[in-house]
Amino acid sequence: MIGIIFPVLSLAIIEKGLDYFQLGILMAVYSGVTVLLELPTGGLADSIGRKRVYLFSLVASLSGGVSFYLAGGFPLMIIAFALMGSGRALSSGSIESLFIDRIYEHDANADIQGTMALVHAAIPVSLGLASLIGGLLPDFFEPMSSAAVFRDRYSANILAFLLIGIIQAGYTIACIEEKPRQKGLRGLSSGFRETPRVIADSFRFGLRNPTILLLLAGGFAWGFSISGLEQFWQPRVTEIGGEGLPSAIFGILGFGYFGAAAVGSLISSPVSKIFARRYRWMLMAVRLGMGVCYLVLVSRTGLGGFALWYFGAFLFNGMANSPEASLMNSQVPADRRSTVLSFASLIMQFGGLSGSLFLGYLANSRSITMAWILAAFVLIASAAFYVFIPRGSMGSSVSNGGEGNNP
DSSP states (O other): OOOOTTTGGHHHHHHTTOOHHHHHHHOOOOHHHHHHHHHHHHHHHHHHHHHHHHHHHHHHHHHHHHHHHHOOOOOHHHHHHHHHHHHHHHTTTTHHHHHHHHHHHHTTTOTTHHHHHHHHHHHHHHHHHHHHHHHHHHHGGGTTTTTTTTOSSTHHHHHHHHHHHHHHHHHHHOOOOOOOOOOOOHHHHHHHHHHHHHHHHHHHHHHHHHHHHHHHHHHHHHHHHHHHHHHHHHHHHHHHHHHTTHHHHHHHHHHHHHHHHHHHHHHHHHHHHTTTTTTHHHHHHHHHHHHHHHHHTTOOOHHHHHHHHHHHHHHHHHHHHHHHHHHHEEEEEEEGGGHHHHHHHHHHHHHHHHHHHHHHHHHHHHOOHHHHHHHHHHHHHHHHHTSSSSGGGGSSSSOOOOOTOOO
């Protein structure tokens, strides 16, 4: 459902009459609402059940999609992105935590890197295929643009987003199983009462653990930097190719974005063997590689060169997901997993909020190029955080194996 709107999201916002800074504000609203709700909703998932909270997230996302479809200007778009941010916060750490719990139920000492590599490959494959379709929809439905159901050029993407979201909700209800925790309004009330305690514990736990603290710092820098690339790649491609570009180009680039991320996830396992599963060194190398691709991308003035370095950046990005998940989850006990993962997502979203506002202002007042140069340097500098992750982090908590005592 995200992939179907991804390749035209910024263009759909601009189509409603908004400028680059307002685009940045909307992304900041999305990140800000996510930040505010991230930990409470993670604690709620630990308290009343991951499946139930994930279904709440789909309701919020669908409500945001309806608001996006109906919006004719900035105020309703703010509401749309606030609702979608709520959905993002509710989904964070819910179904993923349930999945990881199942793995550790079978093997308490599992190194989940290989499994998470498959997960982080499957997700972008789906997103990439949806992006390919999403790029075709505006041109395909253009002859029918006079129909009442199409409010603007990108209405078909939003309607498809809503349809897939409804299917996703039905699939989750029918096919995802979870042992019942607490039921009804009484369980919901109890979940909210438990949330402050769970949040406080996770703050203390996360900030006192040096591995988690350094991963959080890297996540903040990543969120800051990636916000500029995700917000402005579509306007930048329009600058390079001109206003008459077919929308299919954006779908192809969106497909390549997710395809590169999927390939990165798949090759992360053999690459981790090259690093002898010393994940901190691997993370340093792939973040540095991504930052260099980002910096070179700034100077590309042809669509071919842009695509090459754009895909390269997300190839490296995909390689970082599973080792980062392995390091994070190795430090977190099961009863805190949803909340600590939400805490990590909160920090990343706070980085994205900062980047959306600052880089949005810079792009609007100066240029997209200036915003991207700053973002690339922040990403390159953040590679240093991973060097200081303590030796043997993979063996210190939930799982054993992996890095062990390797330097």
